Amino acid sequence: MALFNLFKSRNESIEAKPVELRALLAGYSIEVMPRTASKIDDFQAILPEGTRVYIAHIDGTPIADMVATASRLAKDGFAVMPHIPARLIPNLSTLETWLRSYSGEAGVTQALIIGGGPARPAGDLHSSLQLLESGLFDKYGFTRLHVAGHPEGAGHIDRDGSTRIVDDMLRLKQAFAERSGADMAITTQFAFDAKAVIAWAERIAAAGINLPIHLGVAGPARLQTLIKFAIECGIGPSLGVLQKRALDLSKLLAPYEPLDMLTEIAAYKASHPDSLIQQIHVFPLGGIRPSVEWMNSHGGIQPKRPTG
Template identity: 60%
Template sequence: MALFNFRKRETTTPSNGAMEAFLQGYSIEVMPRTASKVESFRDLLPEGTRVYIAHIEGTPIEEMVATAKRLNDEGYPVMPHFPARIIKDAATLENWIAMYQGEADVKQALLLAGGVSQPHGDFHSSMQLMETGLFDKAGFTRLHVAGHPEGNRDIDVNGGDAAVMEAARWKQSFSERTDAQMAMATQFAFEAQPIIDWVNRLNAEGIMLPVHIGIAGPAKLQTLIKFAIACGVGPSLKVLQKRAMDVSKLLLPYEPTDVLQDLAAYKAANPDFGIEQVHFFPLGGIKTNAQWAIDNGGDATKPANA
């Protein structure tokens, strides 16, 4: 297996082909309020792009379902968030699933704890959602779970790194007994090496869930730093902090070129590396992110795993 030193730029810049291959089948995230400002997603996203719908606390389920229906009608596979801590009980979960399926033909879901500290009801983790058996009962074809290359504040505070890895092992085990395809969609990070080390560690621990790596799309530096701190991004935040200290770059928008080039180079040299796809968080706007993806070779007309 080839080895790369990802701290030296000259060894990590891949050919255009490597970047294009790495971006194939990328997914992207929207919220109902941002989706409502897009006249037509067909003007932005290539056919077949998987679109996650983020469910922020306080967003009515009716708005989530309406957004899912609209995207489905425009021809995009939809993957809404199911945040465990804002779902009151199993009856509520079953109702949400029925609404999504009945009105928007949803067959995919991202299951996560959710960004609230105190549960609204019976659930506090994505594992509890899976244990209900309701997604398998409803015939969901794909379930994604959250991954955290730089740790998870919610889990770390209680059990440290061992608890994070134990949760990942549980999800691996569940993937072997569900009919749905599973993958791990991650929090965004700004540096390749911690991501590479984390994915390789998962595989060494026998956790073979494909990784859909979270990447922050182009945005103003101040915007990214704000979101990164709020979302608990770890040591790779220093990439942004270092950039903020350079007056010549302070006002220039951040672009994820460096981290994606490094990951694309590693993937090209190590085809079995566990990253399956790129998942964009369009923190600087979905139009900006979609155009950047097109300009850098992203073409989601043939998703790797629809």
């Protein structure tokens, strides 16, 4: 595939047609935590039917809270995908207990498998590949397994700034999917620079990786909030985009919205239908409800049980 700088010159404006943006936003997914989910009385009143809802497992969150949140969302008819972070799990016995609970109590069949958690592992497990190779996901009926993607690099893995290790890990995960028959995709960290994302997607495709990409974006939020999260997550090019926005007094006080980035991605995807970028995954850094309302309104999407 041609690199994005051949598709769009630096000074040329790209505008996706409304139908292209709606097509990109159709089937979006969203991420919640037990704490944030508890603030939403009725997810069916705000989310489209069948929406995939990821449940982030933050260090210190009891597994009982994770499973209870998964059960609630599953009963409401949503596709539940909890995070399974290797470095928070002391051993395979604990992993099996978690998966048994998710499967048996909430009917979960999907998971986002990540290294995750603190720099120091809780026990013997430290990578998503260890979890995949355990055989436990197949044992408990998990059929869709997503893995993490890092469009702007993963400094905690490639400390020398190269991309070799991350690419090699993606190849190993793709090989696992081919061997096991698992339905696998890459879910990425959030980003704000469409060009960096597109260049990364094209690079991994050229390297022989063909897993679909579910692209992470931030929902509407205060600029200061996004800069804080970008620094914490080590996002490089995107941090520059936010800092440039902060220098524009006309935008400084206005909440960030992902329209510009998604417009570029939608236009690119429309002209590159074979792109690995398939769906959008929303990080509701400014709140679940504002993110959902924004996605629904720009995607022409109705919640499962409309209010009013």
